[in-house]
Amino acid sequence: MIKTDVLIIGAGPTGLFCAHQLGLIGLKCEIVDNLDKAGGQCIELYPDKPIYDIPAVPECTGEELTNNLLKQIKPFDVKFHLNERVETVRKENNNWYVKTNNNNEFTVSSIIIAGGVGSFEPRKFPLKDIEKFENKSLFYSIKDKSIFKDKTISIFGGGDSALDWAIELSQSSKINLIHRRDGFSGAQASVDKVKELEKDGKLNLFTKYQINSIQGENNINSVSIKHDEGEIKEIKSDYVLGFFGLIMQLGPILDWGLNLNKKTIEVDTEKFETNQPGIFAIGDICNYPGKLKLILSGFHEGALAARGCFKYARPDEKLRFEFTTTSKAAQERLGVKK
Known part of the structure; x- marks a missing residue:
């Protein structure tokens, strides 16, 4: 049994940045993805295609974006479980029990679904x-x-x-x-x-x-x-x-008791939490009024979802908002040398 604070389902850009945000506030996470590499659709379908709307990055490819996000989370030693698909999710006491098709078992206080539009394969x-x-x-x-x-x-x-x-x-x-x-x-x-x-x-x-x-x-x-x-x-x-597009499959997510709307998951806009306490959804798979399917939107959603996980992982602690420019704790977690 693998015990960690948060399990992220999906290793695309949104999931990777969310792992960074979790690490900044001192939470441990592991990531499961059904593809054989991190990066999601960016790396699977468009590794060489230029992206022009990442803040402060005038132009980068899907591969460059993925590599930079992986470099950014390196200080947190995030463990990946690739070529794996989450099959079972159920509540056990105050935690969530998760099992994959490779029989890896997790017990976590929160789950963040960052699975794009679910498991996908080309037509x-x-x-x-x-x-x-x-x-x-x-x-x-x-x-x-x-x-x-x-x-x-x-x-x-x-x-x-x-x-x-x-x-x-x-x-x-x-x-x-x-x-x-x-x-x-x-x-x-x-x-x-x-x-x-x-x-x-x-x-x-x-x-x-x-x-x-x-x-x-x-x-x-x-x-x-x-x-x-x-x-x-x-x-x-x-x-x-x-190139005929992708077949989108939500798969086992359909059985997790989540509020679904046309193959997307309804969330609040405070923490991007679903109707199931402790399960969050970010990126293309989540839905709320005014939703924009942009990578930068997913980054914002991941930052708030990470902080929403804190109360489940550390119920007796209060999360203090800190800037990385001044927070000694965040800089220590990042390995910043003074």
């Missing part, structure tokens, strides 16, 4: 036996763009991810962008850029086409695409990328 191509190509020459997210250099890539999708990666990879690869409709759902500036690249001969654009089949033994050699009117074309491809 996949509806083709039989396509799994043999996955993570070799077929991908639903990009972790290392260098493997695509000087290759021919067929990208399927019409949203921001498909457009952004088509633009990015066109600098060093031959790109086929295939979308099932004429119109795109991504940002207009990206749509305009893709059409400009097509005009300049740097990208091939196929609209009203869908995937028909994939050819190859161990790796992909070509893809067959089918037009709405029945025409079939075969395109040489070394790699295939599919």
Whole structure:
């Protein structure tokens, strides 16, 4: 049995910053995430995509943001349980009992759900036996763009991810962008850029086409695409990328007795506590009047949720508000040397 003050479910930016806020006020926490690395959607889907709205950081990638947040919590020695999913949550006396699918058991005074929009996985191509190509020459997210250099890539999708990666990879690869409709759902500036690249001969654009089949033994050699009117074309491809969005699953959270509203959890705006005392929700998964799904909003929510946990972990103590610039206790926890 693992005993700690708080268990954070979700290792995305919001969960990581919340761990920092818990450490500042002297609370211990551990983090569980169903992905194989910290960073959430930022690192899983957009590691190289620039982010422009982090306070005091004019521009950074999802990977840079994640690495800086991990560096920020290093003094607190936060333990991660990756590739794990919380299955059981129940109240035991004044604590919460939590069990994961790997049979790790926790007893904690509070739980903070920072799980984005729940467990998620990419929508996949509806083709039989396509799994043999996955993570070799077929991908639903990009972790290392260098493997695509000087290759021919067929990208399927019409949203921001498909457009952004088509633009990015066109600098060093031959790109086929295939979308099932004429119109795109991504940002207009990206749509305009893709059409400009097509005009300049740097990208091939196929609209009203869908995937028909994939050819190859161990790796992909070509893809067959089918037009709405029945025409079939075969395109040489070394790699295939599919960007069809994510399938959102709340999973076991549905059974925890929380107030749910369209796959989000209702919280107050004082502590971001749910209807279950001692369970908090922050980030994209929480809902309240005026909610903005921004990383900076999640940071604010995490700071208040951390302080809401204090009364459960230290019921006989009063939490004093202190600034890190002047608080000796906070500076000692951070390892600041004078």
